[in-house]
Amino acid sequence: MERVLYFPSLTSTNAYAKQHAQSLPDKTIIVADEQTAGRGRFDRKWVSAPGGLYFSVLMKPTDVTNLPNLTQLMALCICQTVRKLGAEAILKWPNDVLVDGKKISGILSEVILRENTFYALVIGVGINAEQENLSGVGQPAVSLRELGIRLEKQELLQDVLERFWPRCAAVLKEGFSAFGKEYKELFPYLGKTISVTNGGRKISGAVQDISPTGTLLLATTLGRREFSIGDINA
């Protein structure tokens, strides 16, 4: 069903997927043991030393209405995998996975355009798997190894993808509602006062809900605000 390409080292699996998108089929997975220029959201660096699981999923769906929800589905699948392995993982909207307030996984999704129209989606995933020292990554982070969980990276990848593939079609068709209940059960911020950083601005408020399209609804002093991207600071 899927094609998996393994590399000992790449600058970035997302960059490889984007460079080769035309020649690679739908649902190609690109995996690297390390990345020399791994990237995170908002142009941040993603430290990608050997030991982490770094992969990108290249997808060429025909219906693009609910694309952002595919990334949220991936986050849910990773969260479920980590929980199955015994850690109390939670989701931090839109697509971070945390254990004990520390990041165990992040996702950078990028759209590829051809002649100004959608051509492909790249969902780039980093999971802290076997690293033993994450002190240099610039944010609180934890690996499966540090939690006492040992699992081959190959099996970790397989477990995540076995959850992800069977649900893609429904998510492309129905959007967030195809998995919203499960997502919200693992999202502990409902009702909490948080701030969201978005476009250089920080906006505080109480989390009202995640909308039927997967956006974050915040009750602020200026009324209700809806976010489709941003970073939660709890």
Ligand code: BTN
């Ligand atoms: C984030 O939380 O900021 C997103 C991190 C995404 C990292 C992954 S690792 C595989 C893929 N290649 C990259 O350069 N980035 C993503």
